[in-house]
Amino acid sequence: MIVIIDTGCANLSSVKFAVERLGYKVVISKEREDILGADKLFLPGVGTATEAMENLRQRGLIELVKQVDKPLLGICLGMQMLAEFSIEGGAKQAEEPVPCLGLVPGTVSLMEPAPGQRLPHMGWNQIQPQSDHPLFKDIEPGSYFYFVHSYALPVGEHTLAECDYGNAFTAAVGRDNFFGVQFHPERSGKAGAQLIKNFLEM
Amino acid sequence: MLAKRIIPCLDVKDGVVVKGVKFRNHEVMGDIVPLAKRYAEEGADELVFYDITASSDARVVDKSWVSRVAEVIDIPFCVAGGIKTIDDANRTLQHGADKVSINSPALADPSLITKLADKFGVQCIVVGIDSYYCEETKQYQVKQFTGDEKRTVTTTWNTFDWVKEVQERGAGEIVLNVMNQDGVRQGYDLEQLSRVREICKVPLIASGGAGEMQHFADAFNQSDVDGALAASVFHKSIINIGELKQFLKQQEVAIRL
Numbered sequence: 001m002i003v004i005i006d007t008g009c010a011n012l013s014s015v016k017f018a019v020e021r022l023g024y025k026v027v028i029s030k031e032r033e034d035i036l037g038a039d040k041l042f043l044p045g046v047g048t049a050t051e052a053m054e055n056l057r058q059r060g061l062i063e064l065v066k067q068v069d070k071p072l073l074g075i076c077l078g079m080q081m082l083a084e085f086s087i088e089g090g091a092k093q094a095e096e097p098v099p100c101l102g103l104v105p106g107t108v109s110l111m112e113p114a115p116g117q118r119l120p121h122m123g124w125n126q127i128q129p130q131s132d133h134p135l136f137k138d139i140e141p142g143s144y145f146y147f148v149h150s151y152a153l154p155v156g157e158h159t160l161a162e163c164d165y166g167n168a169f170t171a172a173v174g175r176d177n178f179f180g181v182q183f184h185p186e187r188s189g190k191a192g193a194q195l196i197k198n199f200l201e202m
Numbered sequence: 203m204l205a206k207r208i209i210p211c212l213d214v215k216d217g218v219v220v221k222g223v224k225f226r227n228h229e230v231m232g233d234i235v236p237l238a239k240r241y242a243e244e245g246a247d248e249l250v251f252y253d254i255t256a257s258s259d260a261r262v263v264d265k266s267w268v269s270r271v272a273e274v275i276d277i278p279f280c281v282a283g284g285i286k287t288i289d290d291a292n293r294t295l296q297h298g299a300d301k302v303s304i305n306s307p308a309l310a311d312p313s314l315i316t317k318l319a320d321k322f323g324v325q326c327i328v329v330g331i332d333s334y335y336c337e338e339t340k341q342y343q344v345k346q347f348t349g350d351e352k353r354t355v356t357t358t359w360n361t362f363d364w365v366k367e368v369q370e371r372g373a374g375e376i377v378l379n380v381m382n383q384d385g386v387r388q389g390y391d392l393e394q395l396s397r398v399r400e401i402c403k404v405p406l407i408a409s410g411g412a413g414e415m416q417h418f419a420d421a422f423n424q425s426d427v428d429g430a431l432a433a434s435v436f437h438k439s440i441i442n443i444g445e446l447k448q449f450l451k452q453q454e455v456a457i458r459l
Contacts, residue, residue, distance in 0.1 A: 014298040120325040
């Protein structure tokens with residue numbers, strides 16, 4: 001069973017449609033038995049870290065997600081929530097770092113674009129994946145993926161793919177069974193579909 | 203490298219795609235889903251759907267077609283029209299839109315921009331600005347309720363002041379539509395775009411006036427916009443998106459092929 005964790009964030013349905021376009025069945029759920037019984041899980045996110053973590057807390061999902069031992073893919077804010085902390089708080093930065101799930105090390109912080117570059121980092125940018133990782137099977141280095149974000153996880157030991165915007169940042173991360181992508185594979189055309197397919201076939 | 207975006211705009215009225223000249227005389231261009239799919243396949247980087255009647259009719263954009271688009275499209279898309287509340291925006295995003303764009307309601311209540319940015323993140327809040335250059339006063343004016351000519355009003359906002367204001371309030375992207383140029387295919391207003399670019403720290407999308415491929419190259423190379431939006435040249439197959447992107451690549455514009 002493939003489960004999209006119902007985080008209460010918007011944009012769950014575009015992930016659902018992307019999985020369905022590949023011919024898989026998928027359910028959106030926040031129920032304990034679905035989440036712990038799933039073979040593959042997606043943790044989508046749109047919004048702010050403050051809002052998203054509060055949604056997880058209200059739904060009793062924080063401890064539940066940490067218990068997952070099957071492959072889980074966080075998307076965009078869903079990836080950022082895997083980190084230890086985020087400083088995102090909406091129109092302004094959060095006053096204190098927001099504690100996140102702590103499943104991968106690092107703090108999500110505001111990007112520092114080069115002069116002439118804008119925030120949010122919005123649009124199609126190229127990624128450089130680590131060679132031979134199954135998540136990037138049949139995806140060429142330099143492939144374009146769609147990004148929409150202002151905050152990012154710095155490059156670290158669990159980075160699986162990098163992207164550059166002012167500085168290099170983590171475009172994909174993986175630690176044990178927890179994976180995350182900063183871009184939106186469900187909105188990244190053929191390359192995005194390939195990545196979702198790779199994840200589902202891992 | 204971050205690619206410049208080519209963004210076909212589909213004006214939606216009563217569930218079909220329409221296009222007017224200078225916001226008037228709307229003619230039906232076709233069904234939403236097949237057109238959206240065609241653009242995605244031709245290489246569009248993003249799509250924008252404007253329900254041009256919504257704000258003027260005091261109703262929320264009909265959401266059923268948003269889901270139908272989200273089901274078949276694998277590139278991002280933005281929905282505009284009649285989004286006045288957090289609930290309106292939430293419904294639109296739940297149906298699968300990636301971003302929402304607000305225009306007239308932001309002018310009526312500028313605090314809406316901040317409320318939406320706090321709830322959904324600045325990255326999915328686009329502010330559309332209909333800017334009109336008044337020959338008499340030599341001023342760039344912001345217009346409201348442009349979907350219905352009878353109700354269109356000139357606001358007290360000067361375009362440049364409004365561009366600054368919406369950024370302070372949390373806009374994540376600005377679509378600047380130059381009304382004088384809309385639908386006449388004489389090229390983007392590069393002077394105005396360049397002036398807005400200087401004060402615009404968020405992504406800026408040019409809208410209004412694209413007629414030939416060189417116009418896109420000019421907007422990117424001269425006014426440094428992040429994306430260029432156009433409608434009639436794509437609907438009427440005057441410009442093919444794939445060929446446009448090849449052309450832009452030759453002009454040394456960073457583009458996704």
